[in-house]
Amino acid sequence: MSIARTGATPYYAVIFTSIRTSGDAGYGDMADAMLKAAAKQPGFLGVESARETVGITVSYWDSLESIAAWKRDAAHRVAQELGRERWYDSYKTRICKVERDYDFSRL
């Protein structure tokens, strides 16, 4: 996991903030599989993720159409359903247009 190299603005971000249920119940394997599957989708630009009390996963996309297609993906729909059944106490998904960005690197 590193800082996503997302290229020129504008592009889109999906901020997924979640609180997990206790126990794994297949979550780790599915989360890995979904990261790999998302990375193969048309329009995927990158992803960043961290979890402490809350988990935050931000995926970056070239367009709202690419986000909508990934939301409809068959395997992803199964994961979404299992997420509501098993893995998450609560979550919030925010669809955003990234209007500006800037960065810093010591290197």
Place this chain on the structure above:
Amino acid sequence: MSIARTGATPYYAVIFTSIRTSGDAGYGDMADAMLKAAAKQPGFLGVESARETVGITVSYWDSLESIAAWKRDAAHRVAQELGRERWYDSYKTRICKVERDYDFSRL
């Protein structure tokens, strides 16, 4: 830390993704102070944060003007400068318009 209760769209998000240098060097105290100071700013709607390999802090605001005012805040400018000098190997800041959101809760 919980999922931010941000109200109706549209609103704005600042996604700050960072990789820390090693050691604390005053980082923890400053991070706490900056969270408290941000929460007192006009237009602040909430914040979510987690760190593993990368740290992701998303703050939410009512307008681009509120974001710009917080960026100019005197104490925050000191923190930004120390961040580049001491605390971060690299970071990326993304200014976003949140166009849609939806949520789930088991409760």
